Every structure is written in C-alpha cells, then in structure tokens.
Amino acid sequence: MKYIRWKALIPLLIFSLLLTIFFLFFLDTFLKKSIISAGESIFGAKVEISYLNIKLKHSSIEIKGLQIADKSDPWKNLFEIDRIKFDFRFIPILSKKFIIEDMTVEGIKWSTKRDTYGGLPPRKLKRLEKKRQKEDRDSFTTKLMLTIKQKAEQEIKELPIVQNIKSYEEQLRKINIEKLLSEFELESKKTIIQMQQSYTEKYQSYIDKIQKLDIDQQVSTAKELLDELSSVKIEKYDDIKTIQTKVAIINEKKKSIEETLDSINRLKSDFDKDFVELKDINSKINSALDSDYKNILSKLQLPEFKKENISKTLFGQMWIDRVNTAINYIHLARKYFQMRKEKDKKTIRPRMRGVDVVFHKKEVLPNLWIKKMFVSGTTGGKGKDNEEALLLSGLVTGITSDQLVTGEPTIVKLSGKKLQQNYVLEAIFDRTKEVPVDTIKINVENLVTKNLILSNNEWIPKIDRCNMSVNSTFALIGEELDCNMIIWFNNINFAKLDQTDTSDELKKLLYEIFSSMEKLYINAKLYGRKDSLSFEINSNIDDLVINKMKTIFGRTLQEYKERIKSELEKNIMEHREKFFKEYTQKKDEFLGIYNEKKNTLEQVKAEIEQKVKQVNLEINRVTDTLKKKAEEEIKKRLFR
Amino acid sequence: MIPLKVVKSIVQFLHSNISPIEIALGFGFGVIAGLLPTGTLLSFFLLICVIILNVNFSAFLLSTGLFKLIAYIIDPVAHRIGYFLLVKLDFMENIWTSLYNMPFIPFTRFYNTVVLGSFVIGILLFIPTVVVVQKFIVFYRKNLAYKVEQLKIVKLIKLSSWYDWYNKLKS
Numbered sequence: 001m002k003y004i005r006w007k008a009l010i011p012l013l014i015f016s017l018l019l020t021i022f023f024l025f026f027l028d029t030f031l032k033k034s035i036i037s038a039g040e041s042i043f044g045a046k047v048e049i050s051y052l053n054i055k056l057k058h059s060s061i062e063i064k065g066l067q068i069a070d071k072s073d074p075w076k077n078l079f080e081i082d083r084i085k086f087d088f089r090f091i092p093i094l095s096k097k098f099i100i101e102d103m104t105v106e107g108i109k110w111s112t113k114r115d116t117y118g119g120l121p122p123r124k125l126k127r128l129e130k131k132r133q134k135e136d137r138d139s140f141t142t143k144l145m146l147t148i149k150q151k152a153e154q155e156i157k158e159l160p161i162v163q164n165i166k167s168y169e170e171q172l173r174k175i176n177i178e179k180l181l182s183e184f185e186l187e188s189k190k191t192i193i194q195m196q197q198s199y200t201e202k203y204q205s206y207i208d209k210i211q212k213l214d215i216d217q218q219v220s221t222a223k224e225l226l227d228e229l230s231s232v233k234i235e236k237y238d239d240i241k242t243i244q245t246k247v248a249i250i251n252e253k254k255k256s257i258e259e260t261l262d263s264i265n266r267l268k269s270d271f272d273k274d275f276v277e278l279k280d281i282n283s284k285i286n287s288a289l290d291s292d293y294k295n296i297l298s299k300l301q302l303p304e305f306k307k308e309n310i311s312k313t314l315f316g317q318m319w320i321d322r323v324n325t326a327i328n329y330i331h332l333a334r335k336y337f338q339m340r341k342e343k344d345k346k347t348i349r350p351r352m353r354g355v356d357v358v359f360h361k362k363e364v365l366p367n368l369w370i371k372k373m374f375v376s377g378t379t380g381g382k383g384k385d386n387e388e389a390l391l392l393s394g395l396v397t398g399i400t401s402d403q404l405v406t407g408e409p410t411i412v413k414l415s416g417k418k419l420q421q422n423y424v425l426e427a428i429f430d431r432t433k434e435v436p437v438d439t440i441k442i443n444v445e446n447l448v449t450k451n452l453i454l455s456n457n458e459w460i461p462k463i464d465r466c467n468m469s470v471n472s473t474f475a476l477i478g479e480e481l482d483c484n485m486i487i488w489f490n491n492i493n494f495a496k497l498d499q500t501d502t503s504d505e506l507k508k509l510l511y512e513i514f515s516s517m518e519k520l521y522i523n524a525k526l527y528g529r530k531d532s533l534s535f536e537i538n539s540n541i542d543d544l545v546i547n548k549m550k551t552i553f554g555r556t557l558q559e560y561k562e563r564i565k566s567e568l569e570k571n572i573m574e575h576r577e578k579f580f581k582e583y584t585q586k587k588d589e590f591l592g593i594y595n596e597k598k599n600t601l602e603q604v605k606a607e608i609e610q611k612v613k614q615v616n617l618e619i620n621r622v623t624d625t626l627k628k629k630a631e632e633e634i635k636k637r638l639f640r
Numbered sequence: 641m642i643p644l645k646v647v648k649s650i651v652q653f654l655h656s657n658i659s660p661i662e663i664a665l666g667f668g669f670g671v672i673a674g675l676l677p678t679g680t681l682l683s684f685f686l687l688i689c690v691i692i693l694n695v696n697f698s699a700f701l702l703s704t705g706l707f708k709l710i711a712y713i714i715d716p717v718a719h720r721i722g723y724f725l726l727v728k729l730d731f732m733e734n735i736w737t738s739l740y741n742m743p744f745i746p747f748t749r750f751y752n753t754v755v756l757g758s759f760v761i762g763i764l765l766f767i768p769t770v771v772v773v774q775k776f777i778v779f780y781r782k783n784l785a786y787k788v789e790q791l792k793i794v795k796l797i798k799l800s801s802w803y804d805w806y807n808k809l810k811s
C-alpha cells in the first residue's frame with residue numbers, strides 16, 4: 001500500500017495557492033466580518049464598518065465609518081468613529097500577538113442618532129447573551145452590576161413623585177369631615193357637658209347654703225318682734241322696763257341678722273369666684289376645641305410632603321444607569337485587561353466552550369499592545385446639538401492584555417474647550433499593582449445642553465436648554481466601589497407642555513413645579529463593597545419641590561383645615577349656647593336670690609335700728625315727762 | 641434523506657475494493673477531526689494530512705460528521721482532560737508556555753481546554769478505531785458481504801442512479 005497520495009500533492013498545492021490568493025483578496029472582508037462579529041459579541045448590538053483596507057505591504061489597517069449601536073436604545077449609536085488608522089508589527093502576528101505602536105482614532109462621537117435599527121436579531125442576541133452569560137458567570141463586575149440593580153430596586157421606590165401627588169389628592173378627596181366628626185369623641189363637647197354638670201351642682205350647693213341660712217324665718221321673727229315692740233305703749237315707769245327688755249331681744253335679733261348678712265355676702269364672694277366671667281369659660285372651651293382640632297388633624301393623617309426620596313425617585317434610576325454604564329466599561333476593561341500577579345504563570349479565561357489558559361512568560365510580548373492611540377472627536381454628532389458641540393482630543397496609552405509585561409496602566413485622557421465650556425475625561429485601568437484599580441473621571445463645565453431628559457418619567461418635563469456642569473468619578477478599587485457625581489444645572493428652560501398634556505391637571509401642576517426652577521443641584525453617591533453598598537442622592541430639588549407643592553396644596557389644605565374648624569364649631573355650638581344660657585341663668589338666679597335676701601335682711605335690720613331709736617326716744621321722752629311730773633309733785637308737797 | 645445517503649456511503653465503501661486500512665485510517669482521522677472544534681489550525685492540518693495520505697476520504701467525511709455529533713456530548717469530558725493537562729500538570733507548564741509563544745502554534749488554539757481535550761481523546765481513539773474498523777471490514781467482507789447484498793434495501797441502493805454513476809467511475 002502506498003501511504004502518500006503523490007497525485008494529490010500538485011492539486012493540493014494549486015488548491016492551497018488559490019486558497020491563499022482568495023484569502024488575501026478577501027482578507028479585508030474576512031477581517032471586517034471578524035471585527036463586526038467580535039464587536040457584536042462584546043456590545044450585544046449591531047456593529048457596522050463602511051470601509052476597511054489592509055495593506056500587508058505596509059502592515060497597516062484603515063477602518064472608516066465604524067458604528068456601534070446602543071443595546072439599550074437601538075436607534076442610537078453607543079459610539080461611532082469616523083476613521084481608525086494604525087500600523088501593526090507583522091512578525092508578532094505569526095504568534096497571534098497584535099502589537100501597534102501608534103493608532104489614530106478620529107471623529108469619535110457618542111449617543112448619535114442612527115438611520116437604521118441597531119438591534120440584533122432576537123436569535124442572535126439570545127445566542128450572544130448565552131455566550132456572554134457563560135463567560136461572565138464568575139465575573140465580579142457582572143455580580144456587582146446585578147447587586148446595583150437590586151439595590152436600585154430596593155432604594156428607588158416604585159411610586160414616583162407623581163404617585164405621591166396622586167395619593168395626596170386621593171387622600172384629600174377621601175376626607176369626609178362630617179363622618180370623621182361623628183366618629184370622633186370631641187373633647188370640647190365632653191368639657192362643656194362636664195362644666196354644665198359641675199356648675200349645676202355648684203349652683204345647687206349655693207342655693208342650699210342660702211336656704212340653710214333660714215333668712216325668711218329670721219325676717220318674720222324680726223318682724224314679729226318689731227310688731228310686738230310697736231304694740232307696747234310707754235306710759236308708766238314699768239312700761240319702760242318692759243320695753244327695754246324687748247329692745248334687748250330685738251337687738252339680739254339684729255345681731256343675728258347681721259351675721260346672716262355676713263354669711264350671705266361670703267357666699268356671694270365664693271359664688272363670684274366659682275362662677276367666673278363667661279369669657280373665661282369660653283377660653284376653656286376654646287382650648288378644648290383646639291385640642292380637638294389637633295387630634296382630628298392627626299387622625300386625618302393628611303399626607304405630608306417628605307423631602308426624602310424625591311431626589312432618589314427622580315434621579316435614582318439616572319444615577320444607577322450612569323454607574324452601570326461606567327461599570328460596564330470597567331467590566332470590559334477587567335475582562336480584556338485581566339489582572340494577574342507577578343508570580344502567576346498562567347491565567348484562565350472562561351469561553352463559550354471550555355476555558356482558555358493564557359501562559360505568561362517574562363519579556364515576551366503580550367497578546368495585544370496598542371502603545372499610543374491618538375483620539376479626536378466631538379460632543380456633537382447626528383441628532384445632537386452641533387452648534388454648541390465641543391471638539392475633543394486626547395491620548396490613550398498602554399492598551400494591553402498584560403500590563404505586567406508592559407509595566408504601565410492603560411490611561412485615557414480626552415479634553416475639549418470652547419469659550420466657557422470645558423470637558424475633561426480621564427480614565428485609568430491599572431493592573432500593575434496588587435489590586436486592580438479602575439477609575440473613570442468626567443469633568444464638564446458650563447456645557448450647553450439642549451433637549452435633556454432629566455428622568456425617564458413622562459411627568460417630568462424635558463429641559464429645553466440649560467448649562468450643565470458635572471464632576472463625576474467612577475472608581476472600582478479591587479472590589480470596593482466608589483462612585484460620586486455632582487451635577488449643577490443653571491439657566492434651566494423647561495420645554496413647554498404639549499397640547500395633550502395641558503388637559504392633564506397633574507402634568508400642569510408638575511410643570512408649574514418644575515418650570516419655576518432655575519438652578520438644580522444633584523449629588524449622587526454609590527459606594528462600598530458588593531454586599532454593603534450605600535446609595536445616596538442629595539439635591540436642592542427636594543426643598544424646591546416641597547416648597548412649591550406646599551404652596552400649591554397649601555390652599556386646598558387650608559380650606560380643609562378651616563372646614564374642620566367650622567364643622568367643629570358647628571358641632572359644639574348648640575351645647576355651648578345651651579350651657580352659656582344655663583350658666584347665665586343660674587348666675588342671674590343666684591344673684592337675684594342673693595339680692596332679694598340681702599335687701600330683705602338689710603331692710604329688717606334698718607327697721608330694727610329705726611324702731612330701737614324710736615323706742616329709745618320715746619323712753620327718754622316718757623322718762624323726762626315722768627321726771628317733770630315727779631318734780632312738780634315734790635314742789636307741790638314742799639310748798640304746801 | 642441524509643440517513644439514506646449515510647447508509648449508501650457505508651455500503652459503498654464496505655462493498656468496494658478499497659483497502660480496509662485506507663478506510664480505517666480515513667475513519668480514524670475523521671474521529672479526530674470530528675471531535676475537534678471547527679476553525680482551528682489543527683483541523684486544517686488534519687485535512688491536509690487526509691488529502692496527502694492515502695486514506696479513504698468518504699470514510700473520513702462520514703466519521704467526521706458522526707463524531708461532530710458526539711463531540712457535543714463529550715465536551716465536558718474533553719474540558720476536564722484539557723484542564724488537567726493545561727492547568728494541573730505543573731511539569732507541562734514550560735512546554736505549554738513555549739508553545740504558546742511560538743509562531744503559528746497559538747492558531748491551533750491548543751490552550752483551550754476543550755480543543756486540547758478533544759484532540760487528546762481523538763489521538764487516543766485513533767489507533768483503536770483504526771484497528772477495530774480494519775478488522776471489522778475484513779470480517780464483514782469475508783462473512784457478511786454476500787448476505788447484506790441480498791438485502792432488499794441494498795438492492796434498492798444499488799439500483800439508484802448515483803450507484804451507477806459511482807460504479808462507472810470506479811470501473
């Protein structure tokens with residue numbers, strides 16, 4: 001048996017030659033397809049290249065019109081690049097090592113509008129997603145992104161501010177003051193009833209005390225004594241003795257009447273202390289009424305506008321999205337610029353089928369190394385404001401698959417300036433230390449921003465134009481996340497409401513709230529380790545919204561409060577009037593009785609005094625007469 | 641109709657005058673090619689070997705197709721073997737590192753656990769497959785060929801135009 005098929009050698013050589021010619025001829029297409037395939041696998045969205053040219057003679061590649069669609073918004077590009085040009089070293093390619101000294105990347109633009117849909121077919125997307133999931137299964141950044149998503153779900157309440165307003169209006173509508181009052185045990189009513197009982201008892205006690213004084217009996221006894229005194233005729237000496245005895249008795253009576261008068265006056269003074277002026281009684285009832293009012297308000301549980309959570313609700317998702325975007329870039333950096341320790345001789349990378357083991361050797365070129373990449377671009381682009389757009393330029397150094405070999409981290413510096421506007425992007429992906437350090441810093445000053453959507457919420461109006469300044473840092477040091485962003489919006493002009501929106505009262509209300517803002521400040525933080533992430537958002541929007549809402553809802557709230565007050569008044573009005581009537585009546589009755597009794601006593605006392613005076617005069621007159629008679633009798637007897 | 645074609649091709653080379661070792665070697669190479677993931681330099685080298693060496697191409701294609709199906713089932717096993725060889729065997733580390741940094745070799749993707757594991761399984765199965773297939777063909781042609789030729793299905797196959805065309809070529 002012949003072991004070699006010699007006849008096949010020549011056709012094989014011809015075939016191989018043809019294959020090589022074919023391969024070289026279509027190398028551009030193959031490479032284009034490979035880049036598109038790799039890009040789609042990384043970004044999960046359509047990747048397009050309008051022109052690719054390889055010059056093997058010069059070992060150079062030129063790519064034009066690279067567009068990478070945004071997976072989350074397929075009608076936009078994640079970024080697009082007008083031109084990429086680089087020379088590569090040929091010899092290392094034979095060892096599957098891609099070494100580029102200088103690369104030029106021109107016309108970088110992001111979030112630009114696309115003419116065609118940038119999503120991948122569902123089946124392809126599913127396949128890529130499956131592959132990505134398998135490769136990223138044990139990746140820390142994937143787990144971190146998942147944790148952040150869960151954290152956001154916990155922290156950002158489902159109800160946005162609108163729901164709070166709706167619930168507020170709903171709560172206000174549900175309030176039935178009449179029903180509430182009928183169910184509520186009014187302290188003021190209770191106080192009136194208690195006062196009514198107490199004053200009735202007190203009144204009765206004063207009446208009893210007056211009756212116990214037995215004034216009528218005393219008066220009638222005094223009158224009888226007076227009558228007796230009047231009936232006595234003083235003619236003889238013996239009559240004087242009799243009448244003097246009676247005067248002494250009546251004087252005793254007068255004393256007793258004076259004591260009764262003192263007692264009745266003391267009762268009056270006590271009564272005056274107990275039965276105070278009506279205004280004092282009224283103030284007591286009013287204070288009970290006040291307490292009722294407060295209790296009812298507390299029972300009503302009128303929704304309060306708490307400032308906490310407004311910023312989180314409004315900007316939480318935006319912040320989480322930004323953090324996730326940054327972490328997604330960091331995730332790609334960690335996936336493709338893998339960390340290894342100096343002593344590690346091999347590292348393992350999960351793949352769709354099995355794992356790739358990368359073997360490291362000192363002083364051997366890494367699999368990928370782009371030493372310098374000159375970058376230029378713009379903040380404008382299709383579908384963006386190109387009048388105010390900034391031209392950006394910068395340098396990326398040390399893009400490599402093994403930083404321990406190259407000894408330098410990957411550093412991105414991109415900046416742009418136009419009048420007052422300033423843009424600086426700095427990123428460091430460092431694998432040269434013990435722990436991987438990934439930092440992305442973006443500083444923007446006075447960036448004129450148009451058509452800005454603050455929050456993906458139909459209720460928050462779009463910003464037509466504003467000046468925006470951003471100071472943000474997204475850092476992942478080892479497994480410790482530290483993200484911080486401060487945004488200032490100045491000279492904000494909110495977009496006007498659509499015709500359809502103006503019919504919506506709630507949208508009008510929210511528009512009124514937001515359109516009054518001229519400045520806005522947001523400070524968002526997300527930090528800590530994966531299992532203990534802290535999420536904070538502070539903004540002046542909290543106070544602005546609360547104050548505005550308080551003003552808007554204040555009127556309605558005041559109306560409700562006044563209605564509650566008037567209903568309360570109405571509710572106790574009858575009891576209060578009845579009580580006041582009874583109180584005044586009792587006071588008048590007592591005073592009437594007192595005055596009557598007092599007058600009677602004083603009258604009797606005066607009568608007694610007058611009578612006693614009369615009697616004493618009569619006694620003196622009779623005594624004088626009897627004395628004269630006696631003297632005349634003696635004279636007669638002596639001079640007879 | 642693919643199963644019928646497979647049966648046809650099996651019947652054809654079993655009943656042909658092709659040397660049993662040629663068929664067995666073709667089948668053996670097909671085992672390796674079938675188990676290896678596509679798109680590696682190893683698969684390309686294997687194809688060139690099959691073209692240059694005097695082995696049966698139909699048997700190669702048949703076993704490649706057959707073992708491509710089996711490959712998905714034995715992927716986990718291949719991964720384990722590859723992982724053991726690439727990661728666990730420390731004394732091999734220097735060899736792998738040298739191979740990894742040599743020209744062309746990285747294009748074989750030997751550093752992938754499934755590729756290396758499948759290749760090793762293929763190599764291990766190569767000789768037993770060649771021996772078993774060769775012995776089976778000899779036995780078949782001696783004892784079973786006549787009986788099989790009498791089967792209606794085989795007669796049907798023989799009647800087909802393709803068989804005629806094949807016979808013409810053979811003659």
